Amino acid sequence: MQGAKTLFDKIWSQHLVGRRVDGRELIYIDRHVLHDLHAPHAFEKLANAGRAVSRPDLTFSMQDHSVSVLPGRTDDTYAEGAAFVRAMREGSKRNNVRVFDLGDPEQGISHVVAPELGMVLPGATHAVPDSHACTVGGLGALAFGCGTTELEHILATQVIALSRPKRLRVNLEGKLKPYVAAKDVALHIIAHLGVSGGAGYAIEYAGPVVRAMSIESRLTLCNLTIEMGSRSGLVAPDDTTFQWLAGRPWAPEGAQWDAALAHWRTLPSDEGAFYDREVTIDCTQLDPQITWGTEPSQVTGVGGRAPELDDVEPTRRAATQKALAYMGLSPGAALEGLAVDRVFIGSCTNSRLPDLEIAAAIAKGRKVAPGLVAMVVPGSSTVKRQAEARGLDKIFTDAGFMWGESGCSMCASTNGDTAAPQERVLSTTNRNFENRQGRGVRTHLVGPALAAAAAIAGKIVDVRKLTGEA
Amino acid sequence: MQSLTHVTGVAVPMIEDDLNTDQMAPLQLAKGLKPDYADLLFKRRRQNPDGSLIADYVLNQPQFTAPSILVAGSNFGCGSSRESAVWCLYAVGIRCVIARSIADIFRENCLQNGVLPIELDGAAMDGLQQRVLAANGAAHFNVDLEAQTIDGPGGEAIGFDVRASDKLRLIEGLDEIGLTMKHASEIRAWEAQTLADTPWLQQARDKRA
Numbered sequence A: 001m002q003g004a005k006t007l008f009d010k011i012w013s014q015h016l017v018g019r020r021v022d023g024r025e026l027i028y029i030d031r032h033v034l035h036d037l038h039a040p041h042a043f044e045k046l047a048n049a050g051r052a053v054s055r056p057d058l059t060f061s062m063q064d065h066s067v068s069v070l071p072g073r074t075d076d077t078y079a080e081g082a083a084f085v086r087a088m089r090e091g092s093k094r095n096n097v098r099v100f101d102l103g104d105p106e107q108g109i110s111h112v113v114a115p116e117l118g119m120v121l122p123g124a125t126h127a128v129p130d131s132h133a134c135t136v137g138g139l140g141a142l143a144f145g146c147g148t149t150e151l152e153h154i155l156a157t158q159v160i161a162l163s164r165p166k167r168l169r170v171n172l173e174g175k176l177k178p179y180v181a182a183k184d185v186a187l188h189i190i191a192h193l194g195v196s197g198g199a200g201y202a203i204e205y206a207g208p209v210v211r212a213m214s215i216e217s218r219l220t221l222c223n224l225t226i227e228m229g230s231r232s233g234l235v236a237p238d239d240t241t242f243q244w245l246a247g248r249p250w251a252p253e254g255a256q257w258d259a260a261l262a263h264w265r266t267l268p269s270d271e272g273a274f275y276d277r278e279v280t281i282d283c284t285q286l287d288p289q290i291t292w293g294t295e296p297s298q299v300t301g302v303g304g305r306a307p308e309l310d311d312v313e314p315t316r317r318a319a320t321q322k323a324l325a326y327m328g329l330s331p332g333a334a335l336e337g338l339a340v341d342r343v344f345i346g347s348c349t350n351s352r353l354p355d356l357e358i359a360a361a362i363a364k365g366r367k368v369a370p371g372l373v374a375m376v377v378p379g380s381s382t383v384k385r386q387a388e389a390r391g392l393d394k395i396f397t398d399a400g401f402m403w404g405e406s407g408c409s410m411c412a413s414t415n416g417d418t419a420a421p422q423e424r425v426l427s428t429t430n431r432n433f434e435n436r437q438g439r440g441v442r443t444h445l446v447g448p449a450l451a452a453a454a455a456i457a458g459k460i461v462d463v464r465k466l467t468g469e470a
Numbered sequence B: 001m002q003s004l005t006h007v008t009g010v011a012v013p014m015i016e017d018d019l020n021t022d023q024m025a026p027l028q029l030a031k032g033l034k035p036d037y038a039d040l041l042f043k044r045r046r047q048n049p050d051g052s053l054i055a056d057y058v059l060n061q062p063q064f065t066a067p068s069i070l071v072a073g074s075n076f077g078c079g080s081s082r083e084s085a086v087w088c089l090y091a092v093g094i095r096c097v098i099a100r101s102i103a104d105i106f107r108e109n110c111l112q113n114g115v116l117p118i119e120l121d122g123a124a125m126d127g128l129q130q131r132v133l134a135a136n137g138a139a140h141f142n143v144d145l146e147a148q149t150i151d152g153p154g155g156e157a158i159g160f161d162v163r164a165s166d167k168l169r170l171i172e173g174l175d176e177i178g179l180t181m182k183h184a185s186e187i188r189a190w191e192a193q194t195l196a197d198t199p200w201l202q203q204a205r206d207k208r209a
């Protein structure tokens, strides 16, 4: 259809400010959220160049990466992070940027906080100096993870200079089985497309599976977009989105809400709009997923096995062998039954209230296996409060889980929360890279249900067996 | 930013796919806000936990301690957006990375720091990898950005593609922010128009405040 546009095209063209002499397009950034690991450098460079923050009113600072998650934490609880936390606070104050600091009732992981406060909106552009900025695409926003120099550029100009990505639509067909959730779908997509399969594209997730998902699930789905090499992933907003956003503290209200809603309803892709690539994946048979290797595409159903080397493409054999050796697995090894040392439930992937509710339902009335360390870290202080109001913290602590303050914690282990070498960790995070959770640590990515089940069983187990539903 | 027209020097072979930025620049907050980036580069592969060097790791071999060009497999620089990955490469002298494919954010970070990212695939890349392995650091390679060629021992010059915008930016050493600031009036006009049309985008406010 002539003139038919995708969701991506609509947001891009509305935000296109101009074209630079080098051919790059300038895209306006509506919401810019910074964090303590990278913003201090950008603030310093900005100051050295004598430049000011262009729109402090559209810029927000989160303390998330380098903060301790221990109760009663201060700047110095994790001593090595203190310089980052302080530089972040000072840089933000100097530039009149609102900082969600330690002790702020709404502090948390940027990709959790910006949606839950209604800061980021459908049709808006969003940038964070963090590759998982794509998370907020779950609300129908176009987000870009960026580097430190790009961050400085956005601070100074409020625009980002980009080459326009291509469009990829991933149609998710069918209906999910019980205990299969957004994380499993996302890992399955990565297995299908590969860890660089999305490079150069903005991905739109569509189809009945997405339409049936809650906003929290869509945020989880979009979170893993970068693990396919795509900077941006998004879901068209619908009534689920609008109901979720209505009344959030930073969302528009009154006449502005009505105007915004009318605009948001025009955003979904037009019939016949052009995509550079389309992929359709049936999710009906999907089981809960677990990674066996050192990148997110190395994944199988929980009842599955690590690959036999003969079954792997010759060009991938050496890498597979290396991944298996790192993970302490032999080719063809079954995953179910492997002993687990540690479980981490948290991160911008799976730390929202519904994630914690799933885990708590499994933990309730049960005990963490002896010797296993299990940790739950809510994605934001708001999530923490809501979970506590529902008594989830009590369920977790009664079962023997640690219950933390909000932050990134063991996701990137930049706050000192690590596992010991060779420990096997079931983690609801997004990267199972070598050494990410500590030197030699063996990370298996899973959703909250499998993580909680493993904490109880002390080994990798199909949650449906634990609950007697399989 | 300094202009970059060509890169000449030792090419180090790291013929592996999916080398991610976590590996290139592990985050070590204990080293403070400004760590020794040269020391950090592939630290967990280069060093034992006690800091001693792992002798057979490629970057520890004497011929590869000061490389200018890095030749990898596919999907180089995937993972975290951390720009320190590029700062680490830069700190040991690497000004050009050549891979079958390069992750989007990492490529941007290269361009921001005057490091030339080249994607080269198929037989051209097979040939280059073989030549770099065979040279084993003993002879120099030369990457000419103006001519878009890679030259070195063991064969003919190899052509490569580069986006015109990226080439211009590296050769002219353009100041990114300065370049965008030329559009300041367009940015202000966009803001005014957006405030009129879709005001919620231009106003971020906590309604409870």
Ligand code: SF4
Pocket: A064, A065, A109, A110, A111, A130, A132, A347, A348, A349, A407, A408, A411, A412, A429, A430
């Ligand atoms: S939780 Fe992990 S992926 Fe998410 S912002 Fe923090 S470190 Fe990054």
